[in-house]
Amino acid sequence: MEKKEKQEFLVGVFDNESKLISAIDTLRAKGLKIHDVYTPYPVHDLDVHLGFKRTRLARAAFLFGITGTTLAIIMQSYMLGFAWPMIIGGKDHIAVPDFVPVTFELTVLCASLGMVATFLISNGLGPGKKALMFDPRSTDDKYVMAIDLGKNSKFTKETIEKMLLDNGVSEQPKTKEV
Amino acid sequence: MQMTSPVREPLVLRQIHDKNRKTTMHDVTNDICRQVEAAPNMRWMMALGISLIVLAYGSYTLYRTWFFGIGEWGLNKTVGWAWDITNFVWWVGIGHAGTLISAVLLLFRQKWRASINRSAEAMTIFAVLCAGSFILMHMGRPWLAHWALPLPNTYGSLWVNFNSPLVWDVFAISTYLTVSAVFWYVGLIPDLATIRERATNPISKFVYGLLSFGWDGSTRTWARYEMVALVLAGLSTPLVLSVHTIVSFDFATSVIPGWHTTIFPPYFVAGAIFSGFAMVLTLMLITRYVFKLEPYITLNHIESMNKIILVTGSIVGIAYITEFFIAWYSGVPYEQYAFINRMFGPYWWAYWSMMSCNVISPQFFWFKAMRRNIYATFALSIVVNIGMWFERFVIIVTSLHRDYLPSSWVMFWPTYVDVGDYLFSFGFFFTCFFLFAKFLPVINMAEVKTILASSDEDASVHYAEEEEHAKEKAH
Structure with a gap:
């Protein structure tokens, strides 16, 4: 099987639901594409804020x-x-x-x-399936935002990092290769 | 005049065991994963040991039932259904509370269900399995159980009779078991992922990794999860009503005086919810004490469940009285005799146990002090389940034991095999419940996290104090 090329993600961790929602709104308004957000519980209307299609x-x-x-x-x-x-x-x-x-x-x-x-x-769920975890704390008490750097080529990594820091992440964003 | 609205009781209290501070999401994870991660303690092992001993004794009597046939029971030519079907209906009824809490209360947006739905649903599954075990037992030849299913066969292509409520029952109970199990497991997946991420030893990492299906908690997954929960709740609500309705049809569609009653479906459903909530309370009060879950299963929860017990208990009481009225009003002498015989016949003690346990005892819950008293609740929850067992016994045995022909009038007395088979179901139920309580999260962590924000802090202090006070009084 052909090996998939590695993707580079920037991972921002939030510790507050309202900060997360306002950050999503601001970042998307600036044209940033958010890969996904991982939360410990279903956050109401998160899919709407992220612009995802409603489930059928x-x-x-x-x-x-x-x-x-x-x-x-x-x-x-x-x-x-x-x-x-x-x-x-x-x-x-x-x-x-x-x-x-x-x-x-x-x-x-x-x-x-x-x-x-x-x-x-x-959802690609099933026995034996491996989860792609950007940060294990997203199953505990943190809201984790993953941004695919490859799909946001109009911003540099540093700009995105600054954008995250300005919008309420609780710690320095990390890079993760998948 | 000025009205001050009282602050609504918080759903999650402060950490009363640890410095009385506000419960955070991390506390929820810690508190609920604690017993899954800790080594099994002595108390748990003893409890499991006792259940296994009871199960072993029950397995012996079950062996006698199957090896020597149901002649081992106290049945006779007149009374062909007694303890077996009493136990079956009793367990199915108990199972109903779990679905009611997880489905009906979800549709009604009763957020207090979040901390009790997981164990109530587990209880449902185990109770329905126990009920099913009596169906297998009373067949006498359980290896032919598949004859109850519409399977292709070589007997001239002989099919099951879809006009029979007993066949409806096969479909109802098996659908109910499957849907409840699926609903429960879907709810477990996110919490299993939490345990997987915390696991330190390779075995639990592997096992919980396998069980959590690769859950990552992404936005789309959660959105779909919520849709699944909502639709399953919508499907389970009529399902749970249909199951006990069909169970009641087993009796209502017959021509036996005392069974042939149109009031049975609503009466059975109310009785099922009544006994189910009582069983949930019995188990919940023990779990909350053993695992120190007072911040999550609060006096408010207990009070809410007691209110449901009061309402359904009173509905059951009205149903008993209505049955009598209809028996008199129908003018049918057989029907009238069946009911007089229940009250004053040789099984009068069963009837009056039922009346006092089911109709009189829940009336104590008109008083708030009783609804919020842990000891009264625990005692009454057991009394209610005894009463509901007697209800089924009264309906089944007293209606059968006096036939149309006085020459066939007999009494039914259980043998030790009857009792042992009933113990088998208890052993099985508690073994399953203790294994569940040790190896799986007893409270739905993800759902409790959604309601944390709505737990007002000042109110939480007040009610946590009340909880402490209740504990002090107990000591």
Whole structure:
């Protein structure tokens, strides 16, 4: 396999949520491209401040859900209506009201499992996957901003460092090669 | 007239064990990772040891159940369901509180759920597994359990009967178990990553690294995580209601007087939440004491849960009275007899235990002092679960033991195998819970961090003092 070229990142650490948000707004207004921000908990609307697209997972869940509904209806109608029709309690072979509980359960099952699988795949999560950690404290109490120097060639490294320091990072920004 | 709005109680208190200072995010990480990282202590090992002994005894009676058949139980020709299904419904009911806390309270934006949802959900999963174990037990031939599933087969392509509530139950319980487990695990991933980053020894680094799925906490991951949590909560809410509704259909769709009741679904769901919250309280009060989690699981949490117990307990009480009214109003002599027999028949003691434990005991929670009293809460939480066990026993056994034909009237008495199988589920439940409490974070650290900011400092001092005061009184 071809070895990927190393990317150089500048890592800024914040210790306060509001400082982080205002820094993101200022830096983006100045034209700086932020690679990503790593936080210990979901910071409300962080994706909006970073200009990321809204996640479409809910739509995926809906599609998985209706798949489950369809499969459940087909399965029950086929089994009791066509494969081996029996008269049970004088009901129709395809007794629609009786199919509601199983249809509902399979809808929920497919929607949840499908959505969680999509979630794991879209984030590249899975057993044995290695995390790319710019600073391990981002899982504890720090907000870590990573800036890809290769994608911000119109600024020098020193300018970006100065910009970070002016906008409330709590310590000297570090460089990290990935 | 001027009104002063009282300061809302903070969700996270000050560090009452350490200089009474404000709890920071780093404190949250330390406090909750502490027991995961520390070597197992004597108290934990003893607790686990006792659970394992109970489990071992239960495994012996389970062996007798499966090897010699369910004739080992106290069942007879008239009473074909007794302790097995009582225990099954009881455990499923207990499981409901976890989903209620993690899903329904999330939809209602009840932020106090943050510090209790993790262990309540774990409890749900273990309780549903215990419930499932009784389904396997009462089959008598558990190696044929897959016959309950619609699998292709060579018996003339004979399928399961989708008109039967017992088949609905198979789908409901297995979906509930799967979705709860997935919901719980997704919530665990960020916290497992925290432990991974702190781990010092290579084994835990490897294990937690594997379990944390390579979580990095990036913005997109969190945004998707929040969406997953919201949608799963939205799906779990009707799911949890459907599960106990379907469990109640096992009885309600039959023609047995005492079971054939349209009130069952809401009545069972309320009862499930009632007993589930009681079990959460029992476990939570112990966990909070053993792991020194008072800043996170506060008197406010206990009071909120007690309020839910009061409401659902009263709903259950109304349901009991409504059943009686309907039995009388229906004019059906069999129905009327079933209910008179419950109250004054040979199982009167089970009925009155149920009434006093479920209807009278939660009424103490009308008083704030009782709701905020740890000892009263602990005692009542156990009383409520005893009462809810009796409720299922009363519904199942008293409705069955007096048949339409007086010649088949009998009593049901449990054998030691019945009792042992019930102990098996306790051993299993507590073994799982103790393993969970030792090796996984019992509180959702990431979610508690989101509510730290909203914990007002001045109020936090006041309530931390109250917490100290409650402790002093206890000594």
